[in-house]
Amino acid sequence: MIPTEALEIQIEWGMAWDTQETRRRLRQAACEEFTAHGPDGTTMARIAARAGINKERLYNYFGDKRRLFEAVLTEELEKLATSLGANAPGLEHIGEYTGCIFDYHAENPQLVRLLLWEGLSQGPAVNEPARTAHYQRTVAKFAEAQRNGILDDDLDPAKLVFLLIGLAAWWFAVPQLSRMVTGSDGSNSKERSRRRACVVSAAQHLASPRP
């Protein structure tokens, strides 16, 4: 194992070991590996090698592989919630609201992949009670917006929330299908903005109040 540059510098400076930085780098490397290869395809040795840190630190800091995956996913979900809290407009602009979720996934494609791997694993979701409570609050907001005429009330609010999330995430969930159907892999920025416009428009068709 090659000692990492940053670590060498710290030792040269005679500073205390920056364990928080070590943890952060391991978590970052784990996120990249899990995103790319999934829980089963990822090896602890590769994570450690990517971080430039010994494998044993992974076990010492995060327990086993399963708990490391949970830690990574939980952190990514918090980042999404934080970003949406800061950027998402109100439900009166439901198209842009959904477009904002689309944007987050476009800039952080790892989250959808982590969520899909979690869903494929069957069994209970990571941190399920807290996440359920969070979604229930969102559903309650949608229900209120429907009562106030801000959103169309044709669809059950929970199902509307679920479908809008899908609308924003679907492009990133099955890239091979999007490539085969549209003929583009979505890395083109023109195509990406067309996809976004399509998501915004579809969200409006689904949820905007109808006369």
Place this chain on the structure above:
Amino acid sequence: MIPTEALEIQIEWGMAWDTQETRRRLRQAACEEFTAHGPDGTTMARIAARAGINKERLYNYFGDKRRLFEAVLTEELEKLATSLGANAPGLEHIGEYTGCIFDYHAENPQLVRLLLWEGLSQGPAVNEPARTAHYQRTVAKFAEAQRNGILDDDLDPAKLVFLLIGLAAWWFAVPQLSRMVTGSDGSNSKERSRRRACVVSAAQHLASPRP
């Protein structure tokens, strides 16, 4: 390894080896294992054990693990295409058309899982040229229906096809999310028909001609 009952019977009867049946059982077992655990989580030994047939037959008949996965996925895609060809209504009933795709996934939940695993694997899709051609034909039909006023032409036809597929498949793609958002796991048949109705309605909102 325990010799299988069916195999014993054949030997007792003194019949020739039923190699087609052996292949079929291996493919079936492989489909179940890949669906449940994904390419990386599945072991060749488990597939063989589930089929009650020796592992070596897998390699002899299907090559390696990758090619076996491809064979399984290709067959499942053919089953979907066959079923839709027989059951799906015309595009003038776009809601039911999408509901029909939903029904197929509800009865064959393995296909979505196989497709998601394929998508997560990155790299080219299995049998990509033929599948691309198939989707392009579907897109062409949608485009014609738009020109004829049978479908709304607000959305690009390829993107409309892609979104409708997502609408039908999303419930099965992220069951943990559907559980957290709606509070039901979807095994309840009442809830399932509500989800179907919601998909049908959403498809109409997205694609039915507007005045």
Place this chain on the structure above:
DNA sequence: TTCAATTCCAACGCTTTAGTTGGACATCGT
């Protein structure tokens, strides 16, 4: 009956992986 081809399988080799261990090195309070 005997022979070549085919189907089957138990057991093996080799690699990879999850998780552990024992000890070296750094830090800090006393």
Place this chain on the structure above:
DNA sequence: ACGATGTCCAACTAAAGCGTTGGAATTGAA
């Protein structure tokens, strides 16, 4: 200075997985 504590890592163990092999059983044909 020095021991207690915490940080780090090379090397290890035990198990599991992929793909192979050598040979046994079965068949149909000569």
